[in-house]
Amino acid sequence: MKNADEKLELLIDNLRKQKPELNDSGLLTDGIMNDIAKKRRTNKPVLLIWVRTLSTAAAIFLFALYLVQYSSDQNIAKTTTAVRDFERNIKIDSECIQRNKNRKVNLIKTYKCHLRKNTLKNKHLLAYYQQFINYKNENNN
Amino acid sequence: MDKSTLDKLIIVRSVRNDENAFRKIVEEYQYMVYSLSFRLLCNEEEAKDAVQETFIKVWLRLHTYDVNQKFSTWLYAVSTNLCIDKLKKLKSTYQNTAIDEKILNLCTTENSDQKLLNSELGDIIQTLTNELSPKQKTVFTLSYFEELETNEISRITGLTPEKVKSNLYLARQAIQKKLEKYQI
Numbered sequence: 073m074k075n076a077d078e079k080l081e082l083l084i085d086n087l088r089k090q091k092p093e094l095n096d097s098g099l100l101t102d103g104i105m106n107d108i109a110k111k112r113r114t115n116k117p118v119l120l121i122w123v124r125t126l127s128t129a130a131a132i133f134l135f136a137l138y139l140v141q142y143s144s145d146q147n148i149a150k151t152t153t154a155v156r157d158f159e160r161n162i163k164i165d166s167e168c169i170q171r172n173k174n175r176k177v178n179l180i181k182t183y184k185c186h187l188r189k190n191t192l193k194n195k196h197l198l199a200y201y202q203q204f205i206n207y208k209n210e211n212n213n
Numbered sequence: 214m215d216k217s218t219l220d221k222l223i224i225v226r227s228v229r230n231d232e233n234a235f236r237k238i239v240e241e242y243q244y245m246v247y248s249l250s251f252r253l254l255c256n257e258e259e260a261k262d263a264v265q266e267t268f269i270k271v272w273l274r275l276h277t278y279d280v281n282q283k284f285s286t287w288l289y290a291v292s293t294n295l296c297i298d299k300l301k302k303l304k305s306t307y308q309n310t311a312i313d314e315k316i317l318n319l320c321t322t323e324n325s326d327q328k329l330l331n332s333e334l335g336d337i338i339q340t341l342t343n344e345l346s347p348k349q350k351t352v353f354t355l356s357y358f359e360e361l362e363t364n365e366i367s368r369i370t371g372l373t374p375e376k377v378k379s380n381l382y383l384a385r386q387a388i389q390k391k392l393e394k395y396q397i
Contacts, residue, residue: 087358118234
């Protein structure tokens with residue numbers, strides 16, 4: 073009776089000698105080659121990978137820059153509107169001031185004119201009064 | 214020009230999408246891959262599918278192959294990984310009493326020249342190894358049937374030489390226990 077180890081070695085040895093048969097090896101090769109022809113190898117060159125990575129990074133950077141620029145433009149637009157409103161208000165205010173000023177100037181002018189007229193009237197009145205006094209004196213004499 | 218230089222030349226041409234060169238690789242190595250796949254999967258059709266999938270994988274990944282490494286080792290690694298994945302999915306619960314007699318016959322020297330059919334050979338290997346884990350089965354097949362050295366098995370499977378040896382020991386123990394059931 074052989075021991076178990078020897079029996080196992082014999083079994084393994086016999087199994088090793090038994091080679092599995094491959095009858096249609098040509099057919100299998102053709103099948104593999106057909107499958108390969110269908111599948112294009114994605115053997116991307118290193119340079120292409122770098123170019124793709126860099127262009128992706130550049131695109132992301134430009135998009136981020138656009139977003140930043142867009143938001144700052146919005147802020148500027150908001151500021152511009154506020155400034156424009158402010159300027160308009162100032163303009164309105166200055167027009168109002170000017171109008172008031174004009175009104176005051178006109179009033180002064182009218183007053184000055186009035187004064188001038190009064191001065192003339194006073195001068196005439198004074199001249200009449202002088203004539204009256206002179207006449208009175210002549211009659212008394 | 215020696216064989217390894219010629220192999221490298223064919224591989225370089227294959228990397229450059231030369232399908233005729235790759236056909237030469239397939240013709241030269243397909244039996245090696247088929248033999249390993251058959252002994253691991255124990256089924257002719259499954260083994261052929263594995264061969265096909267292995268070479269497609271090799272074609273797609275050939276540019277990652279290091280020409281300083283032995284090509285057959287790299288090919289074994291691709292094929293082994295694929296078969297291990299298949300083994301995990303298959304989870305066979307195969308049991309065939311008719312095959313017991315064939316196993317008994319193989320344990321005697323007188324019947325060693327008897328040629329077995331693929332189905333019989335597959336059934337015998339399956340009966341003997343169905344309780345082994347995919348890792349143990351792979352190490353056992355590579356060591357005893359493909360007659361590879363421990364270091365090469367280590368490179369193929371990615372296991373340390375110590376783990377290869379321990380897996381081999383456990384596989385051997387399990388098969389020996391199985392043989393005891395046959396009262397050999």
